[in-house]
Amino acid sequence: MVITLRAGATLGLALAVSWARPQDVLILRDGTRLLGEVRSCNDASCRVDADSVPRARIVWVGFGQAAAAPPAPRNLAPDEVHLVTGAVVSGDVVGLSLGGVLIGEKSFDREEVAWVRFAGPAPMPARTPSPPPPGGPIRGQSSPPAAATPRPADQPGTPRSPPPLPKPSTTTPPPPLPPGSPVPPGTATCDPRQGMVR
Numbered sequence: 801m802v803i804t805l806r807a808g809a810t811l812g813l814a815l816a817v818s819w820a821r822p823q824d825v826l827i828l829r830d831g832t833r834l835l836g837e838v839r840s841c842n843d844a845s846c847r848v849d850a851d852s853v854p855r856a857r858i859v860w861v862g863f864g865q866a867a868a869a870p871p872a873p874r875n876l877a878p879d880e881v882h883l884v885t886g887a888v889v890s891g892d893v894v895g896l897s898l899g900g901v902l903i904g905e906k907s908f909d910r911e912e913v914a915w916v917r918f919a920g921p922a923p924m925p926a927r928t929p930s931p932p933p934p935g936g937p938i939r940g941q942s943s944p945p946a947a948a949t950p951r952p953a954d955q956p957g958t959p960r961s962p963p964p965l966p967k968p969s970t971t972t973p974p975p976p977l978p979p980g981s982p983v984p985p986g987t988a989t990c991d992p993r994q995g996m997v998r
Contacts, residue, residue, distance in 0.1 A: 822864035882915040
């Protein structure tokens with residue numbers, strides 16, 4: 801019975817260790833990150849869990865690096881294998897499996913490799929939706945966004961509202977002159993037969 805408990809405890813510990821292992825990540829050229837277990841890669845595609853992703857769409861493969869950012873590439877032309885020691889090996893990645901990575905004539909155990917970079921352009925920045933402004937309207941509402949409402953000037957970084965426009969004059973024009981009256985100097989009149997007359 802003691803042997804069974806020890807075997808059961810060992811099996812439970814092994815499952816807990818495998819369950820706690822950090823996830824692998826694929827970083828695609830459009831910036832998308834796919835998490836899972838990278839099972840294999842060949843010259844056509846990489847298999848993550850049960851999904852197959854065309855290799856041409858992939859920039860980085862990170863082993864146990866789901867939460868980490870990839871290192872800076874040394875060169876965009878050849879493939880690169882970034883080892884956990886910090887060393888970088890350049891060449892053509894022939895393939896990778898659950899056991900290791902083959903680049904050119906060199907092979908590395910998977911535990912020795914942190915990142916694999918496939919040649920080509922760098923990925924675009926990851927797309928993250930910008931949050932709505934605080935107190936702003938939800939799309940489709942007609943109220944103005946919160947940024948357009950005036951805020952106290954003592955908050956740093958708050959744009960100041962432009963000064964208000966002057967109100968139009970509400971003075972009334974002078975009453976018309978009786979017919980035949982002399983026109984005061986500096987006043988223009990309009991005669992339909994002659995146009996503007998001074």
